[in-house]
Amino acid sequence: MTTRVTNGGEPLVAIVCKVPLLCEALTSTLAGIAEIHSFPADLGDLDGLLRSLQPDAIVVDTPESADGAESYARASHVPLVHVLFREEKLRVLADGAWSAPEENGASPEAIRNLIVGGIFGRQPA
């Protein structure tokens, strides 16, 4: 993955949310780390949107958005974080496979850590 730095010098994170308060929560948590662009979950053609925007990481909060973003995330090798509110869990698509992070709960900090790890984390040798 090539990290695309925005004019502000920060990687770009796309948040596609059905729950607008998710964006509110992540805005402060990712402040100084990434630039955030948020979109409502029901926009349609999410894949096209992401290919145009070319974010460095994606956060979604519905299974439909996770499906819609998966193709771009796989092709571009960017982390895709799916927030499951009801289960209070996260799952992340990284290195081509979905996994549940060891860190419990769906806190803004846990999401931040997954994004930071996905964008800046060292690749295994």
Next chain:
Amino acid sequence: VMRTRILIADSVPIFRTGVRNLLERESDFDIVEAPDLAGVQQVIGEQCPEIALIDLDLPPAGGVAAVRELAKECSTRMIVWSFDPERETVLSAVRSGADGYLHKEISPAGLIRSLRGVVDGEAPLSRDLATMMIDALHAVEEQASARERAAVLSAREREVLNFVARGARNKEIAAALFISEFTVKRHMQNILHKLELPSRRAAAAFYWSAFGPQEIAAAAEMA
């Protein structure tokens, strides 16, 4: 500017952080947080917030139980919120003392508007939830009226009708109650006559409307 103290009672950190971030940008709100009922009680013990936004699934016993508890202790205006609220849940929250109910998918502007409305004495309830609550009230009235009608039945007739509501045939009812099929038929005729209903199917529907699935299942277990 008069500041309104808002308590965000939610076990999910994203919601606490999201609401906090949103309201901190406004000049008229102070925010306190609690992840569970114990935390809520502690906050309320120290100083009653003007408004509490309470998650329906607040640990340990849920938001409705929390509202019931808090209504005894404090004059805080309480708003319950959740994903996909159901008719009975909204009604139950309001009956327990909640002053309103909101969707968790509410827009930031909508949430601020709702909270300011509460300060002005309004009850926050979206249109769909208001409709849902009116439906729930009607359903409660209909059930009460059906129960009143059912009071004309004898205990045995109610037993028979409970079986009918669960789709049992006369032969099965007779076997379960140790009576003859003829007696079951006589009971059915009396039931239809007393309730002024045209058919066995109508009697079953009536029984469901009066007692609902839970009571019917409970009565079946006791039989």
